[in-house]
Every structure is written in C-alpha cells, then in structure tokens.
Amino acid sequence: MLRIHCPYCREVREEEEFGYAGEAYIARPAAPEEVDDAVWGDYVFHRKNPRGWHWEQWQHVAGCRKVFVVKRHTVTYEIAGSWTLAEGKALYLSEEQS
Amino acid sequence: MSGYRIHRKGERIQRQKPLSFIFDNVRYNAFAGDTLASALLANGVRLIGRSFKYGRPRGIVGFGAEEPNALIQLETGAHTVPDLKATQVELYQGLVAASTTGYPSLDFDYKGLLGKLGRFMPPGFYYKTFMEPVNAWPFYEKYIRKAAGYGRAPVEADPESYDHLHHHVDVLVVGGGAAGLWAATLAGRAGLKTLLVDEQAEAGGWLLTDRRSRIDGLEPTEWLAERLAELDSLPNVSVLTRTTAFALHDGNLVQALELVQDHLPLTERNAALPRQRLHKIRSHQLVLATGAIERPLVFGYNDVPGVMTVAAGHSYLNRYGVAVGREVLLQTQNDAAYDAAFDLAASGVKVTVADARCDGPARWRQDALSRAGIQLLSGHGIARVLGDKTVNGVELVRLDGQRNAATGKGPRLNVDTVLSSGGLTSTVHLFCHNGGRPVWRDDRLSFVCPDEGRDNIACVGAITGRWELDEALAQTHQACLGFLQKAGRATGFLAPKVNGDAISAPRAIFRLPDGKPEGRGAKAFVDYQNDVAAADIHLAVRENYRSVEHVKRYTALGFGTDQGKLSNINGFAIAAEALGKPIAEVGTTTYRPAYTPVTFGALAGAHVGDTFEPRRYTAMQASHDARQAEYETVGQWMRPWYFPKAGEDLHAAVNRECLATRNSVGVMDASTLGKIDVKGPDAREFLNRIYSNAWSKLDPGKCRYGLMLDENGMVMDDGVTACIADDHFHMTTTTGGAARVYSWLERWHQTEWPELKVRFTTTTDHWATVAVVGPNSRKVLQKLCGDINFDPEAFKFMDWRPGTVAGLPARVFRISFSGELAYEINVDANYGRYIWEEVMKAGAEFDITPYGTESMHVLRAEKGFIIVGQDTDGSMSPIDLAMGWAVGMKKPFSFLGKRSLSRSHTGGEGRKQLVGLMPLDAATVLAEGAQILNNTDDTVPAAMQGHVTSSYHSAFLGRSIAMAVLKDGSKREGDTVQVWAHGKSVPAKVVSSVFVDKEGVRQHA
C-alpha cells in the first residue's frame, strides 16, 4: 500500500483515498481527424509501461478530487514526488529531453 | 513409554493449574502453559498423523511455526479449525483435537500400505501415471482426492467475530527474543513510539529455553523479566503477544495476526471481543528480529515418530518440563546443540552425541561431556533410524573428515529418541516479502539478511546470522544506535554484557551419507509435509530441472502450510550438490506472505454480512417496504425489484405491473439514477466534447438523450440531460455508472481542457425522482400540479418544466424509458416519501401501480432501449447499436471517441450489432448470455455469431422477446438463427429491436 502526498491537500494519505488515473502527459492529438489510424491508435492504446520510473496520474477521489501527477518506480514502488499537473509538466519535459 | 513429565527449574507451565483435553477421543491431562504438542509428548503420544503421499506414521518434529507434521483439527462443528500446528495450539481446559490424516484410521492407514508396497512414488508421479488416457483422469482424481489432503474446512457459519486495527508508530519491532527486546528497549528509552509484536503466548524467544547464557550477570529468564518490566513502564511502548507479523508490504506496512481468544475455552470467550484481530502497522522504522529456526539433518528414515530437532527436544524440557525420551541420540554438526545434551543429561536422560565433525566440539564442551558422562561419537552420522511408529534404535556410519561420505559402519544404538541439528536458518521471510534478497554465508551455513538491512528496515540478531547471543546483542545495539542517531534521538546507552563461550565451526553437511547411492538406501526426508525425499530432488535434477524454483514446483518442496521452514535450506543444498553448483549460486525460492496461515475471518474482519458493503436506499424506502417490495442490488443501491401482491411470484407481478403501466399508469422510484449538475459559461461546450450528440442548439426547457463514448469510440454511459439555463445543465447517468462518469468528467476537465469554465457537482442524493408512466400519467400530474400547462402542444415529449407539484418546488421532465407518455418528477430528496405517497393518492382512481426494476427492464426492452453494461460490454459503438442518430459528426470539436469511429476496425465489417430476436416458439424465453449459432450444428468449435443480452416474456405482446448482439446483425433481419444454451438450441427470428409502437405514437401522445 502506497502513501501518497496530495499536492493540493498538502498531506500524505493512504493509497485507498486515491484513484489511479493512468500514465500522465499523454498528449491528445490536437486535430484527431488529421492523423492516421496508426497515430490515433498509438494515442488510444499504447502506453510506456516502463520498468522503472513512471509518471502517472492519481486523483484524490476521497479528498479534494484533484488530479495530479506522481513519479513512481514500478519495481520498488518508491515515490519520488507528487506535483500538480502544471508543476509536474516542466519537470517531466526536462526529464524526457535528457 | 516415550515422553514423560519431569520437574524442571524455570519451566513455564503452571503445575497448580491442571487441565484435561481430548485428542482422537482419548482424554489426557496437562497443565496451563502447555501447548497441545508439549501435552501430547508429556503423555507419551508420538503418532500424530500420516504423511501426505505415503501415509507414513509421523510425529512432532518441532516446537513452533516450523512444525511440518503435527497438523490437527481443533474442535468440532462451527468452531472447528483445520490444520493447526499442535506446536502452536495453546492448551485450555476441555480442548478437543483430532488428527487430520489417516484413512480409515490413524493407526491403520491405507496409504501407508501403498507407500510400503509401491515402494516409491517419484516426483511427477501423478502426471506420469494417471495422465493417460486423458479421459480417465476424472476417475483417478476421485480416488486420489479421497486419500489426499489434511484437515476439513468448517461447513457451518463462523460464530465468532474478527476485527482490524491500524497502527502508526515510529518503530515496529517484530520478534520478542533477546534482540527484539533490546531493540524495543532502546527505541523506548529514546522516546520513540514503539510497538513490539511476538508470535508466542510469552515473549522471550530462545531466552525461554537457554540456560547457559548470562546477560549483565542475569539468567536469561531474569533478564527477560527485567526487559518486560521496563517496557511495561514506558508509556510510549506497547507489546503484543500471540501476534504473528505475517506479511511485509511497501512503505513498511506490516500485517500481524493477534490470537485474542484462541487460548480460551470456547465457553469462556467474551462475545464482545473478537476471536482474532488483524493489525495493520505502519512504522517509520521497522526492526526485524525474527530470529532463526533450527533445521534438522537429512538421514535415512528421519521421519519416524521420535525424531525431532534438538531445539524442540531442548525447549520441551526447559519450557514445559517434558523429557521427550529416556535414551536419546543427539546428532549434530555444530556446537550450539550441546546445550541440550547437558540439560537433558542433567535431567536424568541418557544422552549419546554423534557429531558429524571428526574433531568434535570446542575443547571446553568435550571436557564437560566427560564430566556429565555423555558419550561422544565424533565423526559419526546416522545412516538410518530403526522403528516404525516409534524410534527403537539407530545405525550410524563413520564419516570422512573432508568429503561428505561414509567411510565405514558405525555402532548400532538402542535409543528411543533422536534429536538432530543441522544448524540454524535465519527467518528471512518478512525481509523478502517485498523485494529484499537474503545472502548466503558460508561461515553461517544459512541465507541471512544483510547487516545494513534496507531503507528504514533494520535487521538485528539471528536474522543476520549472529547465532551466539553475545554477537547478536552487540549487533542489535549498533544497528539500533544507527537509526536512533538518524532520528536525532539520544544514543548514550550501554550494550548488555553477555558471556561469550568459545565455539568450533560447524560442518557444512546437510544430508548425512549412508554409504549408498542416493535413492538406494533408506528414504531420507527433506520436506516432511509433502513427502519430498533427498532422492526426489536428485531425480528432479536428473530430469533436467535446473532452477531451484522449478525443482520446488516439480517436487512440491516447501509447498506446505509450514512453507518449508525446516526443509528449504536442506533442499537447496541437496539441489546444489546434484547440480554441482555452490548454494549461493542456486539461490532461494521466493518468499511470499503469509509467514504462517491466516484465517479468512481475520482477513475479512468486520467486512462480513450486513457490514460487508454499505447499502444505499432511496428516500422512498419506507413506502416501498410498506408495499412489500422485493429488492435487488444495483451497485450499492437496493432498488425495488417488483411489488408482489399476495400469492404472486416474480412473473405474475411483472406481468401485472407491465400491463397496468401500458394500459393505465404505473409509477417507479427513479431516484438512483446518477445526477450531475454541470454549470458554467463553457458547460455547453464541455457537453459537446464529452457526449457524441450535439448540444449547441438545446434550449432551456429542453432535454436530450446523450451517449457518452470512450476514446475508443465505445459506448460507456448514457442518459438524459436537461438544459436548465444557457450555462446550466442537469445531467443524468446510469445508476451504476454515476461515480465513474463523475470522475471521467473531472479528469477530462482537469487534464485536457482546464481552460473551460465549468464545474460539476454530484447531486444524485439531492433529488428524489418519481417516474409516472402510462396513458393516464398526464391526468395524475394535472391533479398534483396547477402551475404547469400539461397540454401536449405546450409541454412536449423531451421538454422539462419547473413548477409546484403537491406543494413542492419541482422539476418535471417529460421523458420516457418505456415508450409511454411519461413524466419524471424531481423534488428535494427530503420529500421523497411524501411525493411518492401524493402520486399514489392522485393516481388511485386510475389504479396506479408501483413497479420495480424488472418491469422497467421489460418495458424498455419492448421498445429496444439499451441498458449500458447489459446490452453493451465496452465493445459496442453507437453504430453497432443502430444509434447513429445520436452522433453529431458535424460538431466542430472532435468529441471523445469520434476519431475512433472511423478506424478501420471500428468502421469495418463483421462487427456484432444490436438486433431483436423472436423465438419461433412464443412461449420460450431465451437464456440471457446464450450463444447464437447460424445452424443446428453445434460441433465444437462452433462458430459463435453473438449472444443474447436481454430476454423477457412480454405480457403486452403475449410472447417472448429478446435483444442480442449478432455479427453483421444490421443486415440479417428476417434470418432464422439458433440460440444455444444449457446443451440445446432453439430457433429464433432476427427482427427489429423495437417490438412495441415502432412509430413512437404513445410517447408523443
């Protein structure tokens, strides 16, 4: 069972207060009609599923109901941190580039 | 006479409290403080069970959680518990226990005969012997099952209760032996909130058996008493005994099972307390002081009752005042086992020691042996044990000083008991439950936990391979100062001083050789519970199982309720020898929770019966109860299913309810429908994106049915949404989908379109909703409401009006889930019962009829209206449902799922599509879930064309109807298909799914 820090409530709470909401920062194609089936299929179905650090969305469903991002290790379940969507994005992008 | 009671100074039983108990229908005497095992041994009972595969006689081997053989059935009837270890059952007055094995009886066992005559059943025996011919397996299985297995599961409901308790502490110490006690003492003195759990009735671990050590000048039990008194005096420290930490999860979450009342007679248990309690413990710092378990050596016929571990024989003597035999051979390869030899000899037992080491033990021990008159046979090992149901002798061999091989015959000894020690095995289970790896230490001859532990997990004492008490406490002290320092706490404590005695190194030997090739000599058991012998492991390796995980699965090594606590290292070592690899390289199998078995009752806790899940009732429940409603569960909701009148069954009631509704007026509680208030300047744009329909032109006062798709283009929910104002909508969802849809809206808004100004509020519980349905519904509404014009032209189908109904502010929606003229009245939920009763009164002159979910299903199926989740399953697009009319392909924003509708797969041929089915026999109601075939040929594999999703008898049509999904169904109207279920198929015609009023005249009336 994880302990997760909600960046809105600013408290560490038990996992059962939260709902998992999938990989974070998946960009929805801006003009879906202009992309081919392969690109659209990639967006709908393909996920990174890494063995290691994973940026993922969680929703504080039994709390403030906000969606935020958590960077979690899929092997050790260690949590490196949690951020609002906007705060996390800069960090996420800088990691993606390096 | 084998075991017997003797007085022993420092024993932990209470002689002043005699007890009696029954085992296998015989009454015995014992004392408070005994375990069932110690009591049986004291009474000379050795034969406790029969082995799993061969039916060999088996007795008690250990004295705790490691016990593989002595599985018993405790108590009878509703209180019965199968497969408890006799070594862990605390005795109470009147306890009733029985052996779990032996067919037809423990003394004469049919498998025992098989084991002798058949000579051997190798690993994979069942696969190899019974798998051909394939169709004979069920026949074999029937008889094998009868002879196999251990205890019997209870068949009556459990009369006792269980609960869960959560803890958040600074330090959790697992294990109340010397190391754990010292760790808790230090953490407690440093002011940390500390919890110590120990699995036994009394904390102390090996201190309860040990008579040699002196700690700060005190005897082990004196030091124990001092520790417990100090811990008791510290307000920040709690100690839980009878509490087994059985699992370690992420974030230092430990689950521990406390046996709150298992040690009390059934008649003395307090019904206000749970029988057992599951503790869920979060700690910042976890200290694992789980100690070590002595493993036996592997030798011929080492399973004859009367063969035990040295630690067991020693503990029965010192803790319970039970001598396990009169003439004992103690077989060892290490020094520690000698303590038992001295204590037994001092108690009048005739002891002979065989030491696998040619040089024997440390000098001082050899001197002490001569003084005590104990014969020492250095460089000797047991070739085989003599006897059947009890030991009556041993044959020894002389061992080579270097290789683990026999060099010649040794003496034959007439002993009644054999104790063996192959050294200690660290109890690394918890450490490994969530990813920790133990390391092999050649100097310790065990897999042990690393000294440094892991993040926030300290490993102290014997778990790290510190077998000697002085080393163990010194290491514990250092490790604890480490985490105290990290926590910024005081560290100026002195370590306890322990006498350190010289020891000779143990011999790396696990299987004692008998001079014969493996498999030719006497069977030597590694895993008693699963009847795995050393030869079986060799055979598995010869059959090319190379990984220890595969060897384990093929032989069943370590699979029992004891989880291989005695057998694993011996098994790994024998596999390593057969593979020609070092043990470190062979490695261990995976340790998984639970460390010891946990009852289902404890896992469930209070989540049983009425407290299993919350039940939600609408505000109209009292009215429904008064009308004898039968309820059905929809998610957490309890919805009226049907309203039977005297003598009616479901079908009679539903037929009556449906006809009354279609012919006059019916009424239904629709309050459970999910309701979400959507508000904000961008509410309309948001709906355009989230629904497949267009919302731009929906004016205030109008309603629209909407389909919600996922990004894969598949229908995930549906419902009617009303426009309250230009920036305000009242959305409804399916009853079961309300929470999911609410999250769905929030997530899209927060993650993808945060720029849209819109807010969502769940209002399901805020409104009470009554659906008034049928040709006379308008007249009922007109009687209740004077300020809404119900003229068909003024208040059209799919309009809504605010007004005053029965004196209450209300929203009235003219919508229909039955195809009839219908209105839904929404009022403040606090008036739920009132509005229901007012509608009933107003409708009385039209014989208004309440109906439940079953009639609702029939009425909507007659119109071909889908229920998401029943007629759809996440693979149905709006096109598959022939609902293309609800898809606004011209909307500017590419709404959720739109792009997927034109994917090659979603837009292609061969998709399953919604159709209606009419069985050719109008009286046959098809089975929901039945498979559709094109013809009567149902030879497997039959080409399945689809399945029935909804099926009912329609009283209105006087025949059966069904909805189904069928491959390319939209093109198959008029075909006859075969509907297959329960071994037979019936013909049905493919028709439109709208069975009643295709033109929609009734709902527009």
Ligand SMILES: [Zn+2]
């Ligand atoms: Zn929050």
